[in-house]
Amino acid sequence: MIVSSIKTPSFHLAFYLCGSKVVIFEGMKYIFLCVGVFFAFAKAYSQEISPQTAIVDVQKINAHLQLDFEDQVITGKVSVDFIMKEAAKEVFLDAHSVALSSISDEGGIAITATEDKVIFTGNFKKDKEYQASFTYKVHPKQTAYFVNNQDKHQFWTQGQGKYTSHWLPSLDDMNDKIEFDISVDHSSEMTAISNGLIETVEKDNGITTSTFDMQHPISSYLVALVVGDYEVNEEVATSGVPLSYYYYPEDADKVASTYRYSKQIFDFLENKIGVPFPFKTYKQVPVKDFLYAGMENAGCTIFSDRFMIDEIGFTDQNYVNVNAHELAHQWFGDLITETKSDHHWLHEGFATYYALLAEREIFGNDYFYFKLFETAEQLRELSDQGKGQRLVAAGGSSLTYYQKGAWALHILRETVGEETFDKAVRSYLMKYAYKNVTTDHFMDEVASFTSVDLTEFSKNWLYQGAFQAEDAVNSLKKNEFMQNYFQIQSGRSVTLSAKFTQLMKAIETENDYLGQEAVYQLSEESISGVLPAYKKAMATKNLYTRQAIATSLETIPKELELDFYDLLNDDSYITQEQALIKLWVYHQQRNDVKSQRNLLDLKENAFGFADGNIKTLWLTLSLATPDYKPEASLKRYKGLIEYTAPKYPYQLRQNAFRYLEQLQSFEKESLKNLVEASVHHVWRFRESARKQLDRQLKNTEYVSTIRGMKNIFSEKEMAYLKRIEVF
Ligand SMILES: [Zn+2]
CATH class of the missing domain: 1.10.390.10 (Neutral Protease Domain 2)
Known part of the structure; x- marks a missing residue:
């Protein structure tokens, strides 16, 4: 699994006055949070060897599944093969809250279910092989997620830290490696993706059955299943392993930038590690509102669709690190x-x-x-x-x-x-x-x-x-580069005059890290003494040096106004966002509404990352700028509200909620969506929504609005609203 790794220069909070309201723009701070650590894995994932592994060796679990997207229920027919290491009367699979039906009792095996297990009872003899099968139904509380993606259904699983036994009866103990063969019925308009080679696809009445053959034993936390609207690009590694890059049809133009270097990474790792890739095929699949950045399911990595980036997004939020990390796990974690x-x-x-x-x-x-x-x-x-x-x-x-x-x-x-x-x-x-x-x-x-x-x-x-x-x-x-870096870094404690030449040289190198470090040191000095250095830094072509200026300078000096307009067009959505907000504030401080309006015109069609960092900022600024295209202001306000809806990625929703709060402009729809966010499956998002809901509930008008919508809340939402005493 992985957290994330994205180049992140530092930035300080800035407070700006906007009309009579105080608007807090957090700029880079937000980017940090957005790509930062978002998983609590170690705590949820400590497990000991269960004594059962000494008694039985489960060989194979074969499951044929149906997904009910409406009720979020999985029905499955499971057959399990196991060999007894010792004689015993009872063998179990972990299985949470499953209801059993149509049990075959071949071989005198009785099958029952408890709250967290499916139990096989019989007269099991040492060294003998058994098979048992049953049909089950489960409404998974975790591990398997039904999400909607722009009003289309999507289903995905996350085993590690969550336990596969919540959707598929299996063994949570990592020490019994099992060959899992999954098959699933789904609408022929959708695509199913799981571990292993896809064997057959039969079409009948708009229903397709996708069957996967795994061939190798794995720990249950590495089983994956995704069903959704996908297309795929195929490539073959130098060793002959088929590589599949999945994507949403609407993201076709992002495939090249997202999956850049995939084959190079694969070839490099296979060669460097010196052991052939452990599985027959390697797939990578983006999913919506994923719990983490990526997960190394055996031969089938799932990753967050926020990594589906365009050419500009590549600069700051590319998938390369997650790509390489999850691939390396295929040996380190999956094979052993x-x-x-x-x-x-x-x-x-x-x-x-x-x-x-x-x-x-x-x-x-x-x-x-x-x-x-x-x-x-x-x-x-x-x-x-x-x-x-x-x-x-x-x-x-x-x-x-x-x-x-x-x-x-x-x-x-x-x-x-x-x-x-x-x-x-x-x-x-x-x-x-x-x-x-x-x-x-x-x-x-x-x-x-x-x-x-x-x-x-x-x-x-x-x-x-x-x-x-x-x-x-x-x-x-x-390392020579690090020697240079330490040399420049040591300038942090030195007067400007003593280090000025060195900083100028560092900027001239056009090196990502040396240039950035020099610019950060400039931001600690009074502007008059360092203007020539800023001018030099602005004149470089280095995106990260220029980004360091955009993020570290809190107010724009008059002499750099035009340079900041240049930054609006840099190939970095972080730089663009910073330049936009800082130029807007620059004009605000001069009461120059005309320039604010002209500035907004320049970025009218920009969206930014998948979280809409530029679009949501732009909508907010446009609403805070007096008389900016007033005929369309209601449409822009509704546009911002629209982004709070569940069909959008949670990172985009989070931005929209944050800006609506700064505008102090929640209404019915956004409040309803905020309540939905408060019971969302992604912990980080849910927590931030809950805190925000708490703040909004101080407004009695909002409390009445929510109470007035009583009948439209789901059971889960209602339970939460009762818990916080709205009802
Ligand atoms: Zn990892």
């Missing part, structure tokens, strides 16, 4: 799987590090070292506060499993040498293929390939809470 969450870094540390190696192929060494540097800074900060965590332990944070894990591998690779490291990793993967592993399995494998004593490494990097910042800095200092 931790025995329990204490060893979770064997998944996330490896996926993070190998993604970084793949990105180095694409974005170069500076990118690679700068990313390592950034994470070292975060780890050091936490460690300095006494909050450093051991890598090998349950319940770690994502920073520990992902970033500290990646750092441990980087240091280990430098300690034993790249060639030895690669050999050991390959041998470890082959030895434990389709099995479960611990940290010792990996370290023993490395030890068998080297004469270097790894005791110190293990102690410092695997079993110690404190982050080894000195080791990390010494490692980074070996």
